Amino acid sequence: MNKTWLVTGSSSGIGKALVEQLLERGDRVAATLRKTQALKDLAERYPEQLWLAQLDVNDAEAIRKVVKQAFTEWGRIDVVVSSAGYALFGAAEEVSDEQIKQQLQTNLVGSIQVIRACLPFLREQGGGRVLQVSSEGGQLAYPNFSLYHASKWAIEGFVESVAQEVAPFGIEFTLVEPGPTRTNFGAALVSPPQMAVYDKTPAGDVRRAVASGEFALTGDPVKMAKAMLAVADVQPAPKRLLLGSGAYERVHAALTERLAALEAQQEVARSTEID
Known part of the structure; x- marks a missing residue:
């Protein structure tokens, strides 16, 4: 049975690939992106199935307006995919205050506001599904991606909580966690000026791996x-939904290590209760 979808961040990468596949199988898609020209060819091929809207997820008022228009014009949206985001690439003391603000505003606050804007409509229509694009970096961390990880770990906590709040209304969530993907990820990295003091550190190692292509x-x-x-x-x-064999191995190792560390602290944890 065909569905109606709302997809943010649909101009490239996984978001665009998803929109293409949905249209090919006959679904309807409300796609948002900062520059609608990026999907002009699809709009011409699928004029009855594709609804486009310009949207910067940093603008909460615009999010509410566009979401309302999408639900109003399509009547019902079965699946919401929140995928807008990017990565800030630099050691924590290298990045600027403005870059920190922008990273968290886009990846975290923007995703939160998309979900918040959709909830009343999903609730009123009797339910729906939300796919929030996170990352393997929502469960583990690499040097040089500290602010990106901050945004992904945070959106995972938000979704885990909201999913419990709205479950009685038939609204379900899935966190999508891709590993490193062959998109324009590397070219889209935002990087501050590098400090030479980090050249011979794990942060420097990751920089060189990304620059050389060793970061597969x-x-x-x-x-x-x-x-x-x-x-x-x-x-x-x-x-x-974890995506990628490497992502599976790395997240499995990270969770195994964290569980072992937790179990090693069981006695200490239990010793802190009120007598």
């Missing part, structure tokens, strides 16, 4: 979009 981008955005399309039909909605 093995994920296929088309296959990842296909997996996202499929998970929207899974009942009940899984809390997370």
Whole structure:
């Protein structure tokens, strides 16, 4: 059965691949992006299925306006995909105050506001599904991506909480966690001026790996979009959808290490209760 989707950040990468696949199978899509020209070819090929709107997720009022228009014009939206975002790439003391603000505003606050704007409509229509694009970086961390990780770990906590709040209304969430993907990720990195003091540190190692191509981008955005399309039909909605074999291995190792550390502190944790 065909569905109606709302997809933010649809101009490139996984978002665009998802929109293309949805249109090909006959679904309707309300796609938002900062420059609508990026999907002009799709709009011409699918004039009855594709609804485009310009949107910068840093503008909360614009988010509310566009979301209202999308739900009003389509009548019902079954699946919301919040995928707008980017990565700030630099050691914590290198990045500027403005860059920190922009990273968190886009990846975290923007995603929060998209979800908040959609909830009343999803609730009134009796339910729906939200796919929030996070990252393997929502469960582990690399040097030089500290602010990006801050945004992803935070949106995961937000979604975990909101999912419990709105479950009685039939609204379900899945956190989508791609590993490094062969998109324009590297070119889209925002980087502050580098401090030479970090050259011979783990931060410097990651910089060189990204610059040389050793930081492997093995994920296929088309296959990842296909997996996202499929998970929207899974009942009940899984809390997370991890994408990429490398991502699976790294997250598995990170969670195993964290669980071992937790178990080692069991005695201390229990010793702090009131007698």
